[in-house]
Amino acid sequence: MQNIQAFKDYMDQPRKVVILTHFKPDADALGSSLGLAGYLKKKGHAVQVITPSDYPDFIAWMPGNSEVLVFQKDRPQKARQVVEAADIIFCLDFSSLNRIHDLGEMVKISTARKVLIDHHLEPEKFADFEQWDETAASTAELVYQLIEQLGDKSLIDANIASCLYAGIMTDTGGFRHPNTTHKVFQIAGELVGLGAEPAKVSKQIYDTNSLERLRLMGYVLSEKLQVLPEYRTAYMALSAEDLKKFASQTGDTEGLVNYGLSIKGVRLSVMISDRRDNIKLSFRSLGSFSVNDLARKHFEGGGHRNAAGGQTNLTLDQTLQKFLDLLPTYKDELTADEP
Numbered sequence: 001m002q003n004i005q006a007f008k009d010y011m012d013q014p015r016k017v018v019i020l021t022h023f024k025p026d027a028d029a030l031g032s033s034l035g036l037a038g039y040l041k042k043k044g045h046a047v048q049v050i051t052p053s054d055y056p057d058f059i060a061w062m063p064g065n066s067e068v069l070v071f072q073k074d075r076p077q078k079a080r081q082v083v084e085a086a087d088i089i090f091c092l093d094f095s096s097l098n099r100i101h102d103l104g105e106m107v108k109i110s111t112a113r114k115v116l117i118d119h120h121l122e123p124e125k126f127a128d129f130e131q132w133d134e135t136a137a138s139t140a141e142l143v144y145q146l147i148e149q150l151g152d153k154s155l156i157d158a159n160i161a162s163c164l165y166a167g168i169m170t171d172t173g174g175f176r177h178p179n180t181t182h183k184v185f186q187i188a189g190e191l192v193g194l195g196a197e198p199a200k201v202s203k204q205i206y207d208t209n210s211l212e213r214l215r216l217m218g219y220v221l222s223e224k225l226q227v228l229p230e231y232r233t234a235y236m237a238l239s240a241e242d243l244k245k246f247a248s249q250t251g252d253t254e255g256l257v258n259y260g261l262s263i264k265g266v267r268l269s270v271m272i273s274d275r276r277d278n279i280k281l282s283f284r285s286l287g288s289f290s291v292n293d294l295a296r297k298h299f300e301g302g303g304h305r306n307a308a309g310g311q312t313n314l315t316l317d318q319t320l321q322k323f324l325d326l327l328p329t330y331k332d333e334l335t336a337d338e339p
Contacts, residue, residue: 031167056251063159140167158195165196234260
């Protein structure tokens with residue numbers, strides 16, 4: 001954070017703090033939010049974490065989860081009142097206010113100070129303070145660095161460490177993605193030293209499935225996974241009926257897009273899901289092929305070079321056809337001699 005002293009001076013007295021993260025939070029979004037909340041509470045601040053929507057059960061174990069206010073479910077008026085009363089609003093793991101839906105307009109008109117802590121590309125300029133680094137593997141990593149910069153590493157206890165470790169672990173794909181740097185391992189090691197338990201965190205996130213989720217995964221891989229070798233592309237398209245058949249809950253399709261990318265020779269994998277209100281797309285790629293550019297240009301989305309999301313208001317079939325029609329445009333990039 002470039003203006004760290006001004007931020008530190010402002011936070012030297014108790015403040016009413018709101019922490020927001022993106023729609024359908026993942027482990028990095030929730031982990032960084034709850035980790036930051038735990039730290040700020042130790043500093044004497046009144047803190048409320050608000051999420052725009054629900055999130056998967058497999059991240060609801062995180063310390064502090066019971067105090068999260070879910071905007072869609074827990075009386076939107078209460079969230080509005082909390083945001084209006086805030087002295088300072090932290091925006092974690094999203095680069096644009098439209099990622100928090102109706103909460104975005106509340107933040108925009110709020111007179112509170114705003115803090116952006118994020119690692120996504122092309123952030124919207126709305127914050128008074130920014131802890132932003134597109135080379136960071138996760139937002140949890142940036143929260144840890146901010147606490148360290150403020151000289152408060154000693155305040156990180158086992159609960160805070162576990163939340164931040166979960167964010168780093170998942171956004172590096174279990175320390176398998178190219179964003180897993182020497183610095184990432186150093187920070188993860190520090191968090192373990194401060195009380196995070198890798199085996200327990202991993203068990204909670206990766207090995208706590210419902211029977212329905214496992215059956216959905218089997219169905220997707222056996223019936224829905226398609227491969228186009230000429231474009232080095234794999235895709236899966238799930239209808240609302242498919243999701244209903246397996247009683248799909250929030251988070252049940254998390255990670256499925258990565259299976260396509262695990263196929264030898266595949267460089268681009270896409271998951272397209274009919275969520276009734278709109279169509280959601282998840283993109284993953286290898287090498288220099290930018291799914292961030294693809295999502296921003298064609299599917300009202302964005303993210304990182306190798307991991308991004310998008311959406312359309314078309315039908316599932318129309319969205320799939322739009323995607324397939326785009327592939328010839330990107331054929332040279334997709335078939336270039338890279339991993």
